[in-house]
Amino acid sequence: MDALTIHEAAQTTGWSARMLRYVERLGLIEPQRSAAGYRIYGAGELQRLRTLRELLDEHGIGLGDVAFAERLRRERDLRTAVEGWIESEPRRPETVSADDWLRWEQEKHARLLAAATAPTPTMETTA
Amino acid sequence: MDALTIHEAAQTTGWSARMLRYVERLGLIEPQRSAAGYRIYGAGELQRLRTLRELLDEHGIGLGDVAFAERLRRERDLRTAVEGWIESEPRRPETVSADDWLRWEQEKHARLLAAATAPTPTMETTA
DNA sequence: CAAACCTTACCACAACTGTGTCAAGGTTCC
DNA sequence: GGAACCTTGACACAGTTGTGGTAAGGTTTG
Numbered sequence: 001m002d003a004l005t006i007h008e009a010a011q012t013t014g015w016s017a018r019m020l021r022y023v024e025r026l027g028l029i030e031p032q033r034s035a036a037g038y039r040i041y042g043a044g045e046l047q048r049l050r051t052l053r054e055l056l057d058e059h060g061i062g063l064g065d066v067a068f069a070e071r072l073r074r075e076r077d078l079r080t081a082v083e084g085w086i087e088s089e090p091r092r093p094e095t096v097s098a099d100d101w102l103r104w105e106q107e108k109h110a111r112l113l114a115a116a117t118a119p120t121p122t123m124e125t126t127a
Numbered sequence: 128m129d130a131l132t133i134h135e136a137a138q139t140t141g142w143s144a145r146m147l148r149y150v151e152r153l154g155l156i157e158p159q160r161s162a163a164g165y166r167i168y169g170a171g172e173l174q175r176l177r178t179l180r181e182l183l184d185e186h187g188i189g190l191g192d193v194a195f196a197e198r199l200r201r202e203r204d205l206r207t208a209v210e211g212w213i214e215s216e217p218r219r220p221e222t223v224s225a226d227d228w229l230r231w232e233q234e235k236h237a238r239l240l241a242a243a244t245a246p247t248p249t250m251e252t253t254a
Numbered sequence: 255c256a257a258a259c260c261t262t263a264c265c266a267c268a269a270c271t272g273t274g275t276c277a278a279g280g281t282t283c284c
Numbered sequence: 285g286g287a288a289c290c291t292t293g294a295c296a297c298a299g300t301t302g303t304g305g306t307a308a309g310g311t312t313t314g
Binding site for chain 3: 133134161163165166
Binding site: 005006007021034036037038039062 | 289290291292300
């Protein structure tokens, strides 16, 4: 039995029928339709529904996030714009006035010590 | 004058001071701090603030979307997980029973025609 | 030291998200 | 033709997001 109706699909995947429609409206999973317009979930959709659930739970993200990720890879200009902005990395304080700069340098050590307790050691670059 | 306080930065970038703090809390733009803890916006931050505004407006996305994009490129396992899911593209109905398949093929033309008239009808909610 | 800044931490509030339920109507199938 | 499905659309409601305030308290500087 591969072709399931929405309620059957809901039952076997742990989603609700309501959410299946919602997931579809977000453009994440769009099942085939029968001649009468009934949604028909095949094995592929069922698999994607289950892995989608895992994806959300394991990384603490939302449906909207996945939808946005899809937009990112479908809309090229959007992707380049977003990536371009992100890559315009925050500069060192090369732009501030000299006296302030001194203060910053002085406090930098204190700041670094404080920051050492905070989790942000990811300095990887894919450039 | 490159080192601006939060209100000055707000004024020159069009954001509100409130939103500058919000943008910072989202991890998007984290200005340096003076010895006393005052936020100090340099030319780099100002530029990023302005381009951020454009980015949001031009593509109709939200701050959370940009923050998520940043997460995507910082957290490698998240990125691979999301991309993996997205690339598990929805299959053709190879998984459904044969008779249903026939119906689908038959109605596909009608469906395509119908879809052609409704490009992306965003259902209006009753205001 | 007082004015005019800044800070964090709350209260507030509209809009959107995620989710349920219900209604009115079409489809399937016995 | 009626039970048991499905469809879209709407009302509802808690939680989050985006945004504004305000309060209590440090900082800077005339």
